Amino acid sequence: MLGEMIREMPPARQRLDPVRQMQRAQADLNRLFGGLRFDTETEFPSLNLWTSPNGAVVAAEVPGVPPEDIDITVRRDTVTIRGTRPPEPTEGGTVVLRQERMHGPFARTIVLPFRIDTDKASAKFERGVVILTLPRPEDDKPRQIKVARS
Amino acid sequence: MNQLQSNASSASAESTNAGPIFTPPADILEKSDAVVMLLDVPGADPASLDVTLDKRVLTVTARVTSTAPEGSAPAYIEFRNGTYERRFAFSEPMDGESIDATLKDGVLRLTVPKATDTGAKKISVKAE
Numbered sequence: 089m090l091g092e093m094i095r096e097m098p099p100a101r102q103r104l105d106p107v108r109q110m111q112r113a114q115a116d117l118n119r120l121f122g123g124l125r126f127d128t129e130t131e132f133p134s135l136n137l138w139t140s141p142n143g144a145v146v147a148a149e150v151p152g153v154p155p156e157d158i159d160i161t162v163r164r165d166t167v168t169i170r171g172t173r174p175p176e177p178t179e180g181g182t183v184v185l186r187q188e189r190m191h192g193p194f195a196r197t198i199v200l201p202f203r204i205d206t207d208k209a210s211a212k213f214e215r216g217v218v219i220l221t222l223p224r225p226e227d228d229k230p231r232q233i234k235v236a237r238s
Numbered sequence: 239m240n241q242l243q244s245n246a247s248s249a250s251a252e253s254t255n256a257g258p259i260f261t262p263p264a265d266i267l268e269k270s271d272a273v274v275m276l277l278d279v280p281g282a283d284p285a286s287l288d289v290t291l292d293k294r295v296l297t298v299t300a301r302v303t304s305t306a307p308e309g310s311a312p313a314y315i316e317f318r319n320g321t322y323e324r325r326f327a328f329s330e331p332m333d334g335e336s337i338d339a340t341l342k343d344g345v346l347r348l349t350v351p352k353a354t355d356t357g358a359k360k361i362s363v364k365a366e
Contacts, residue, residue, distance in 0.1 A: 135316050152345040
């Protein structure tokens with residue numbers, strides 16, 4: 089009975105290791121303040137991807153970039169959205185109080201799990217969002233195979 | 239110097255609309271006679287845009303209600319429908335009557351002129 093009551097203590101070095109405690113506190117703080125970070129997206133533009141048996145639809149948020157400045161390249165199974173967002177011109181006497189919006193060149197590439205019919209791909213732009221419709225080639229679309237009882 | 243504070247989250251009051259509340263990133267430039275603000279609100283419906291200056295607090299709200307493409311299933315989503323909302327508190331009086339607001343290509347551009355006649359009187363102090 090006495091043997092069960094005696095709990096085995098870990099070696100003293102592992103118990104109160106101040107370095108390990110500080111590292112754990114730092115990780116906790118990172119996690120806490122990471123969640124409160126104000127600008128959530130580090131990638132520009134933000135992308136949404138929908139898929140269907142006929143192909144894919146990609147939506148990208150590109151506010152402030154006119155459609156003629158957006159460069160979209162499609163090949164085989166990849167789409168690349170590229171462009172530049174110029175900063176607001178400021179003349180002398182203007183004070184920049186806050187700059188949170190991303191400026192400068194941007195590029196993002198999506199690799200799809202299927203090939204795209206590049207001739208039939210299209211893009212439209214509305215309200216600062218560019219929507220790409222990327223259909224699959226007809227002979228590459230999935231086919232249902234009927235199972236016949238023999 | 240015009241100091242602007244903003245509420246990044248409206249944790250005190252919940253929105254009655256469904257969907258998350260987004261804080262649009264803003265660039266703020268102070269010119270000699272006005273403050274120019276640029277907010278990224280891609281996908282915002284112009285009819286839902288609301289810009290209000292109440293005393294010294296400027297509130298901007300807009301809704302995004304785009305629909306997903308027909309017959310497709312979402313595979314990877316980084317942005318969703320919801321409400322853009324952000325508040326700014328100016329440190330000096332601004333002219334709320336003549337705010338110029340333009341929504342183009344998903345960017346809201348606000349030009350808020352500074353108040354010229356505030357009615358405030360400066361009192362000189364005689365030191366003895």
